[in-house]
Amino acid sequence: MSPTIKDIAKKAGVSIATVSIVLNGKAKVSATTKEKVEAVIKEMDYHPLHSARRLATQTTGNIGYIIWDGYFSEAEMFYSQVFWGVEYAARNNDYYVLVTTVKEKFNPKEDLPRFLRSRVVDGIVIMGKMPTSLLDYLEYLKIPFVLVDFEVQRKAYNSIQFDNYNGTYGAIEYLLQQGRKNIAYVGGLINHPSIRKRYNGYRDALEAHNIPAEIIQKFSYCVDVENTSEIGTEGAVQLLKKHPEIDAIFGCTDHIALGVIEGIQKLGRSVPKDVAVIGFDDIPISSYNKPKLTTLRVPKMSVGKEAFNLLLDVMKKPDMKSHTRILPVELIIRGSSQCN
C-alpha cells in the first residue's frame, strides 16, 4: 500500500498534525522540521489521499461542466473546445472537471445533474443555453456557478460573454468597406441573448451608415429554431429570390453561414463574387469549406480558461458581487468574403 500521513509522521519523528501543516502551510513550522518532513515525503513518494482530504475539508476539488443535450451532437464541437479550455485551467489549479448534460425538457426534481445530488462538485460552469429552472435550483443550493455565452434577463449572474455586438458590428463595417451595398442577415434562435446581440450589431452598423430601417427589415431572415446549416440554406434562398440585389449575407453562426453558402451556390451564384458571406464562431469545419469561411473567431480555449478563473473567484468569495467578463472576438478573413 501507499504510505499514509502516519507513516510519514512516524518516520520523521513528528505528529501527523505537523506533517499536515507542512503539506498545507497553514501554520508555522521551524525550517528544520519542515525540511526533515519534506525529505521523508519525497523519500517515501507520499501523496495525500484525495478522498480523505476531501472529507476532512468538506470540499470536493471538482467542478462541474454542464451542457445542454442538444449541443452534444456530432457536429457541435464548439463546446467541446471550450471544455478543453476549462479542463486546462482547472488542471493548473488542481481541480478536476466532471461533465454532464441536461435534457431539453428539464425537471429539477427528476433530471438533476448527478453531481449535484451527491455534492460532488464545488462549483459549476454552464455552457450555453440552460433552463432557468436549473439556475434557480443552483441558487437555492447555494452552489457557485458561472454562465458561458448565456445570460438571463433581470438576473445578474456571473458570466463570460463574447463580444457579440461589437464583433458583428465590425464585420458589417468591413463588408461595407469592401463595397458591399446590400447586406442581409440570416439566423435562428433570435431570442437567445447572444444571438440577439449579434442581430443588434448588424442592424446598428447598417443604421449608422444610413440604411433605412425598412430595408434592414426586409433583408433580415430571423427565425426561432436551432441554428443548422439547413436553416442557413433556406434563409439564403428565400432572401435571394425576393431580393436578388443582396450582395452579402451575415450568418449568425458558422453553421448558418455554411448553409448560406450552399444556398447561394444552389441558386447558381458565386461566393464571394456575387455574394460575400460571414459567419460567427470559427468552428473547425469553416476553414475546410470551399470557399473557406470568413468568420468571427471566438477564442474557445480562452473562454474556457476565463470561465474557470471566474468560477474560482466565486468559489473563494461566494458573496462577491456578480461579474461579467466580455471577451473580444476576431474577424478572420478568408475566401468567402474577399475577391482577391
Add this chain to the structure above:
Amino acid sequence: MSPTIKDIAKKAGVSIATVSIVLNGKAKVSATTKEKVEAVIKEMDYHPLHSARRLATQTTGNIGYIIWDGYFSEAEMFYSQVFWGVEYAARNNDYYVLVTTVKEKFNPKEDLPRFLRSRVVDGIVIMGKMPTSLLDYLEYLKIPFVLVDFEVQRKAYNSIQFDNYNGTYGAIEYLLQQGRKNIAYVGGLINHPSIRKRYNGYRDALEAHNIPAEIIQKFSYCVDVENTSEIGTEGAVQLLKKHPEIDAIFGCTDHIALGVIEGIQKLGRSVPKDVAVIGFDDIPISSYNKPKLTTLRVPKMSVGKEAFNLLLDVMKKPDMKSHTRILPVELIIRGSSQCN
C-alpha cells in the same frame, strides 16, 4: 446543511449501519425497516456524501481518460467524440471521468498524470498512441487500464480496436468493383499498429486480385510522420506525377484523404471522375468537404462505451485474462468515390 446518514438513522429510529445496509443492499433487512428507511431518505432528500463513501470504501468512483498532447489539437475532434462515449457509459455506472493529457516526451517520474499521483482514479482509458514507459508504470502501480486504438508488441493488454484490416480490405474491394484499376495508398505513421493493419488490408486486397507486389509497392506512399492533410496532399501529388495512371487513392485517415483530394485537384484532375478517394475515421469535416468524402466510419461513441465497459470488467476482476474487442467499421459511400 444537507442531511447525513445520522439524521436518517435518528429519524427512522434505526442505527446508521442499518441505513447503510439499506443503501447498499449488502446484508439482509426486513421489508418493513427497509421501507421505513427508504421513506425517510426520500422525505429528507438524502444523498450519501461522495467523499465519505470513497474514503470508507477505498475506491474513488472515478476513471481517468488519458490522451496524448498532440491529439489535443483543434482539428482532432475524433478523440473528443470517443471521450463523450466513455463519459456516457461511465455516467450510467455512476463513475466520473477525469481527463488529462500526456506530453510527447514523457518522463514517468516527472510528467505523471496527476490523477495517478493522488490515487484519484480506479482505472484508466488510454486513447491512442501512448509511450510504453507510461504503460509500464501503470502495470507497476497495478492500476487497471484499457487501450483504445493502440497496442504494444508482445504485450497482451486489454484493448478496444477497430477492424482496421477488414475495413480497409473491404474498401479496396469496393473500389475494384467500381472498376478502378490502379489503387494507391497514402499515409503517415506507418509504424503505428492500427495504421499498419490498414496498410496490410490494402495490400492483401490487391494481392488477392492478382496485382503484382511491385506495383503495390510503387503505388504506396508510406511515411512515418503525423497524419496531416499536408502529408496527404504531398503524397497524392508525388504519386500522380510519377504514375498518372492511378485512378483511386486510399488515405489512411480522413485528414490524409482530405489532403489527397486537395492534391488531386491541385494537379487539375477531378475527384471522383479521374481519381476516387477513400478515407478512414469519418470525422465531421468529411461530410462537409466538397466532394463529400467516402470513408470508413468508426463508431466513436460505441468505442467509448465499449472501452468503459471493458474497463469496468477489469476493475472488478483485476486478474482477468486480457481481452481485445474488435469493433467493425462501416463503409460510408459519398461523393469522393462514386460517379453517380
Add this chain to the structure above:
DNA sequence: ACTTATGAGTAAAACGTTTTACCTAATAAA
C-alpha cells in the same frame, strides 16, 4: 520581576461513510 506575546509542536476531535464482529430472538434440525 511579572505579565503578555509569540513560536513550535501535538493530542484528539471531526468529517460521513462502510464494514466487522457481535448480539438476540426466532426457527429448523437432531
Add this chain to the structure above:
DNA sequence: TTTATTAGGTAAAACGTTTTACTCATAAGT
C-alpha cells in the same frame, strides 16, 4: 429438549486527512 442455523439488527472501529484547542518554551514589553 437441546443444538444449530438464520434473520435482523447494532456498536464501534476503520478509512486518512484537516483543524481546533491546548501545552510548553522562550522572547518581549512594562
